[in-house]
Amino acid sequence: MKILITGSKSQIGKELSQRALNFPDWDWKFMSKKELDITDESKVKQILEEFQPDFIINCAAYTAVDKAEDATEIAYKVNSEGPKWLSAHLGNGFLIHISTDFVFDGNSPIAYQEEDGTSPLGVYGHSKLKGEKEIQDKANRYAIIRTSWLYGEYGQNFLKTMLDLSKKTNTISVVTDQIGTPTFTGDLAQCLIDIVLKNGITNGTYHFSNEGVASWYDFAQSIFEYAGKNLELKPIKAYEYPTQAKRPHFSVLDKSKIKNELGFKIPHWRESLKKVVVDIS
Numbered sequence: 001m002k003i004l005i006t007g008s009k010s011q012i013g014k015e016l017s018q019r020a021l022n023f024p025d026w027d028w029k030f031m032s033k034k035e036l037d038i039t040d041e042s043k044v045k046q047i048l049e050e051f052q053p054d055f056i057i058n059c060a061a062y063t064a065v066d067k068a069e070d071a072t073e074i075a076y077k078v079n080s081e082g083p084k085w086l087s088a089h090l091g092n093g094f095l096i097h098i099s100t101d102f103v104f105d106g107n108s109p110i111a112y113q114e115e116d117g118t119s120p121l122g123v124y125g126h127s128k129l130k131g132e133k134e135i136q137d138k139a140n141r142y143a144i145i146r147t148s149w150l151y152g153e154y155g156q157n158f159l160k161t162m163l164d165l166s167k168k169t170n171t172i173s174v175v176t177d178q179i180g181t182p183t184f185t186g187d188l189a190q191c192l193i194d195i196v197l198k199n200g201i202t203n204g205t206y207h208f209s210n211e212g213v214a215s216w217y218d219f220a221q222s223i224f225e226y227a228g229k230n231l232e233l234k235p236i237k238a239y240e241y242p243t244q245a246k247r248p249h250f251s252v253l254d255k256s257k258i259k260n261e262l263g264f265k266i267p268h269w270r271e272s273l274k275k276v277v278v279d280i281s
């Protein structure tokens with residue numbers, strides 16, 4: 001089995017590189033942005049012709065939600081054009097692509113299903129949605145895995161930001177009116193590997209996050225509880241924490257489709273968070 005990981009220095013790429021150790025018989029190729037810029041069509045074509053992967057797990061993305069509002073060109077290049085080149089040159093290999101809850105506007109009263117209408121609020125979400133469409137148009141075999149609020153041991157994420165802030169201040173304000181589900185990169189990595197183990201799944205879009213529902217405030221509160229940090233956590237509304245990009249007020253994902261396809265149980269977000277916080281503290 002030949003597996004190419006693009007954007008290998010991402011949170012999820014690093015998590016996959018740990019899990020790759022459990023599959024020493026597979027031929028893993030981890031490529032960072034320096035080694036493979038997915039916006040460079042001729043390089044993508046060359047690497048795919050040489051390596052002939054059975055699977056690509058595309059972890060490369062422009063993920064700076066606020067900066068994307070100004071850096072429109074690069075956000076679209078990485079999040080839309082990159083997936084287009086991977087799809088166009090993969091032949092009969094299987095593309096596993098990661099997308100986001102930010103393709104939704106947050107107006108749904110219930111958890112989002114895969115076929116629900118999309119309406120991103122910002123450039124990041126728009127560019128990721130365009131990437132999904134490129135894949136649907138051009139890839140022969142693919143799964144688009146939409147996930148949300150990724151955190152883990154590697155890279156930068158909300159967990160790390162909260163722990164860093166707690167070293168500098170005794171009072172932290174966090175929004176209560178954005179509701180979603182934190183997702184541990186280790187659980188997502190396991191889901192991606194399960195897809196490879198099944199030799200691919202039915203072409204389409206799937207939702208994956210941990211189980212449960214949280215606001216960013218709930219997420220922060222649990223982080224500090226599990227880390228044994230005693231500080232003042234102030235609940236605020238999103239308008240009191242102005243950001244360049246608008247974020248959905250609600251982006252809980254319904255995971256029935258992937259659970260049926262893969263037949264697995266997904267841990268509750270608190271269960272995974274507790275383990276991660278204990279591991280990194």
Ligand SMILES: NC(=O)C1=CN([C@@H]2O[C@H](COP(=O)(O)OP(=O)(O)OC[C@H]3O[C@@H](n4cnc5c(N)ncnc54)[C@H](OP(=O)(O)O)[C@@H]3O)[C@@H](O)[C@H]2O)C=CC1
Pocket residue numbers: 006007008009010011012013032033034036037038039058059060061062063078082098099100101128146147148149150151155156
């Ligand atoms: N983070 C989150 O909360 C969520 C993320 N997702 C999606 O999950 C995926 C992985 O996210 P995450 O692990 O957080 O990613 P990170 O932000 O941790 O990493 C993204 C990686 O992509 C690399 N990259 C940027 N541009 C290119 C390029 N042109 N060619 C190749 N590599 C490039 C970056 O390199 P460099 O750092 O050198 O620029 C970086 O290593 C993305 O598709 C993201 O949209 C979905 C939902 C939530």
Ligand SMILES: Cc1cn([C@H]2C[C@H](O)[C@@H](COP(=O)(O)OP(=O)(O)O[C@H]3O[C@@H](C)C(=O)[C@@H](O)[C@H]3O)O2)c(=O)[nH]c1=O
Pocket residue numbers: 063064065100101102147148149150157158161172173174175178216238241243247
């Ligand atoms: C740091 C901080 C953030 N917040 C708020 C701002 C925002 O509404 C929310 C999350 O902030 P962040 O900037 O850490 O996370 P953000 O970049 O919005 O996270 C998103 O990233 C992209 C890539 C995705 O795909 C999404 O699923 C989601 O994970 O928390 C506070 O209320 N207080 C704080 O001290």
